[in-house]
Structures are given as C-alpha cells and as structure tokens.
Amino acid sequence: QKEVEQNSGPLSVPEGAIASLNCTYSDRGSQSFFWYRQYSGKSPELIMFIYSNGDKEDGRFTAQLNKASQYVSLLIRDSQPSDSATYLCAVSGNQFYFGTGTSLTVIP
Amino acid sequence: DAGVIQSPRHEVTEMGQEVTLRCKPISGHDYLFWYRQTMMRGLELLIYFNNNVPIDDSGMPEDRFSAKMPNASFSTLKIQPSEPRDSAVYFCASSISGVGEAFFGQGTRLTVV
Numbered sequence: 001q002k003e004v005e006q007n008s009g010p011l012s013v014p015e016g017a018i019a020s021l022n023c024t025y026s027d028r029g030s031q032s033f034f035w036y037r038q039y040s041g042k043s044p045e046l047i048m049f050i051y052s053n054g055d056k057e058d059g060r061f062t063a064q065l066n067k068a069s070q071y072v073s074l075l076i077r078d079s080q081p082s083d084s085a086t087y088l089c090a091v092s093g094n095q096f097y098f099g100t101g102t103s104l105t106v107i108p
Numbered sequence: 109d110a111g112v113i114q115s116p117r118h119e120v121t122e123m124g125q126e127v128t129l130r131c132k133p134i135s136g137h138d139y140l141f142w143y144r145q146t147m148m149r150g151l152e153l154l155i156y157f158n159n160n161v162p163i164d165d166s167g168m169p170e171d172r173f174s175a176k177m178p179n180a181s182f183s184t185l186k187i188q189p190s191e192p193r194d195s196a197v198y199f200c201a202s203s204i205s206g207v208g209e210a211f212f213g214q215g216t217r218l219t220v221v
Contacts, residue, residue, distance in 0.1 A: 032207045043199060043212040044151070088151065092207045095164060096141060100150030 003027060004091050006099035014107050019076040021102050023089030026070065033065055034090040035074045038101065044088055048074060079106040112213035114200050120219045126188040129216045131200030132181055139203040141210060142175055142185050146196045157183065158206065190220045 005024045013019045021035075032051055036044035050056045050063040050072070062075040072091075076083055086101040113132040121127050133140045142154040155165040160177045168175070172191070177183040187194055197217050201210040 034209065043215050045212070046209050049209060090210070092210075095153060095156055095206060096201075096203075096210055097153070098143075098151040 003097035004089055004099040006089050006102050008100060008102060010103040010105055012105045012107055013079050015079060015081060017079050017106075019079045019083065019104055019106070021074040021076075021087050021089075021104070023072045023074075023099055024070055025072070025089075025091045025097070027091065027093055027097075028067075028070065030091045030093045032092045033063070033072045034092070035061075035063060035072075036088040036090060036098075038086045038088060040085075076104075079104075081106045081108050112200055112202050112211055114198075114213035114216050116216060117214060118217045118219075120221065121190055123191055123220055124189045125220075126186065127190045127194075127218060127220075129185040129198050129200075129218070131183045131185070131213060133183070133200070133202030134211055135181065137202035137204050137211075139206050139210075140177060140183050141201040141203070142183070143199040143201065144196045145199060145215075151199070154185070187218075190218075192220045195219050 003026050035048040037047045038044045048061050048063040050065045053065050053067050056063045060077045064073045084105050086103050088101045089099040091097050115130045138159050141156040143151050145151045154167045155175045157177045173187055175185045197215045199215045200213045203210045
C-alpha cells in the first residue's frame with residue numbers, strides 16, 4: 001500500500017468552477033499535510049499546508065483535513081486557466097511522502 | 109536566499125558512465141531530501157539527511173546509487189554505472205524540520221542513452 005494515494009486524473013473543470021482534489025494517507029502518525037502545485041517542467045511549489053482537523057482557507061484555496069478518516073482535500077474556487085497544473089499531496093511524519101499527483105485542466 | 113540550487117539542470121550521458129548530481133540546500137535547513145520523478149512512478153524519495161547524516165536510504169533503488177553530504181551546504185547524488193532506466197528528473201529539497209515545508213530545487217533532468 002502506498003503511503004499517500006491520489007486520483008491521477010486528469011481532472012477537467014470549466015473556468016470559474018470549483019475544482020476538488022482528494023488525497024488519503026496510511027500513516028496515522030502523520031503530523032503535517034501539504035499541497036504542492038507543479039507546472040509542467042517546473043519544480044513543485046507549496047500552495048497550502050494544514051496541521052489541524054478542519055478547514056483552512058487562503059484566498060481561492062481551501063484545504064480540508066480529517067485525521068479520523070485519514071483524508072486531505074484541496075478545493076480551488078473560481079478556477080482559472082492558470083491553475084492548470086499537477087497537484088501533489090504530501091504528508092510528513094518522520095519524512096515526506098508524496099502522492100503521484102492529480103493533473104488539473106481548467107478549460108476557458 | 110537563492111533557494112535550493114541544483115546542478116547541472118540537464119545531463120545527457122551514455123549508458124555505463126558515472127553521473128554526479130549536486131545540491132546546495134537553503135542555509136539553516138537541517139534536512140535535505142533527494143527525490144526522483146518519472147511519469148510512471150511520480151515523486152519518489154530516494155534518501156534524506158538530517159544534519160548531514162543519512163537517515164533513511166531505503167528508497168535508493170540499488171547499489172549503483174550513492175549519496176553524500178560532506179557538509180551542511182553541499183550534497184551529491186552519484187549513479188555509477190548509469191542505465192537508461194535511470195532517466196528521470198532528480199529533485200533536491202531542503203527543510204528546516206522534518207515536518208515543515210520542503211523547498212525544492214529546479215531539478216536535474218537526466219537522460220541516459
């Protein structure tokens with residue numbers, strides 16, 4: 001079993017819609033949870049992190065964490081074509097584990 | 109700070125040759141990670157260091173791969189001999205702590221022909 005699982009997609013949404021990205025993890029001892037965005041040919045860059053159960057909002061992005069269900073999600077409101085990228089879920093406890101990423105395309 | 113610096117950005121080499129990838133972490137970061145990214149397997153952790161000491165190298169694919177961190181500002185990942193299946197993008201990342209944000213370098217795109 002992989003440490004972090006994500007739907008690989010691709011996920012396509014129209015411009016202005018809400019994009020929902022999901023992630024599950026296996027290690028209950030995980031302490032920190034991250035969402036990275038990776039444009040094609042570029043390195044991953046952090047867009048959100050969350051440590052506690054519940055929601056955390058930053059602009060158009062909302063991260064949701066449910067430790068009981070071992071589930072993390074990222075919502076992108078008012079999706080823009082510039083949001084088209086691969087989104088990587090990362091979980092850290094003793095080390096960082098990354099999911100394989102979900103490819104998102106926002107259609108103008 | 110200039111961020112995590114990796115070199116070279118691109119490397120093309122022939123099968124059987126030795127390849128050395130270099131990384132300079134962000135100053136003050138105690139953790140350094142080497143990742144390999146391919147379309148098939150995504151981002152895989154190869155090895156990570158804490159205070160220059162290798163902590164977990166279970167992700168290193170085989171004995172052909174080795175990594176060193178002689179001081180807090182420099183690390184290398186060496187592949188000897190290289191094989192076509194080693195072709196991938198190799199990322200170095202650093203972090204202040206093992207549970208905080210990891211900052212990535214620009215990556216080295218390795219092609220073994």
